[in-house]
Amino acid sequence: MEGMNFQKNGLSTVLSAMGVLHFVKPKTFESIVPPQLPGPARFYNFASGLWEIATGALLRRRATRGFGGASALALFAAVWPANMYHAWIERKAGWPKKLYHIIRQPLQVLLMMYAWNIAKHEA
Template structure:
C-alpha cells in the first residue's frame, strides 16, 4: 500500500520560506501592502512575515499542527487584499507579470483548502 505524503510538511515549508522572504526581500512585500493599512508598509511586511514563519512552525509541529493549520487558513484569507493590491498595481506591466499578479488571486483558494484539510485530520 502506498502511504499518502504528509502534506503538513510542505505547507509548513511554504509558510516558513515566505516568512523568511519578507525579511530578506522586504521591498517587494512593501509594494503590495494595501495602502489603506495604517502605518508604514515595512511594519506590515515584517509583521506578516513573522506571522507566516510562526504559523509555518506551528504547522510543522504535530502538537500544534491543528491550530497552526487553522491559523494558516486564516492567514491566507487575510493576505488576499495584498494580492488584490498587487493585481491592481501590476495592471500595466508585461503580460507575464500580469499573469503572476492575477494568478495569485485564485491561488488563495487551494491554499485555504489545503490548510483546512490538514487541520481536520
C-alpha cells in the same frame, strides 16, 4: 498518508521560507501593502513575516498541526488584499505578470481550502 505528511511539511517549509524573505527583502513585500491600511507598510511586512514563520513551525509538529492549519487559513485570508493590490498595481504589466496574477488569485482560495482541511482533520 505519507503523501499528506509530505504536503504538510512542504507547506510548512514554504511558509517558513517566505516568512524569512519578508526580513531579507522587505521592500518587495512592503511595496504590495495596500496604502489604505493605517500605519507603516514595514509593520505589516514584519508582522506577516513573523506570522508565516510561526505558522510554518506550527504545521511541522503533529501536536500543533491543527492550530497551524487554522493559523494558515487566517494568514491566507489576511494577506489576500495585498495579493489583490499587487495585481491592481501591475494591471498594465506584460502577459507574464498578468498570467501570474490570474493564477495567483484562485490559488489563494485553494490554499485556504487546504489550510481549512488541515485544521479540520488535525485538530
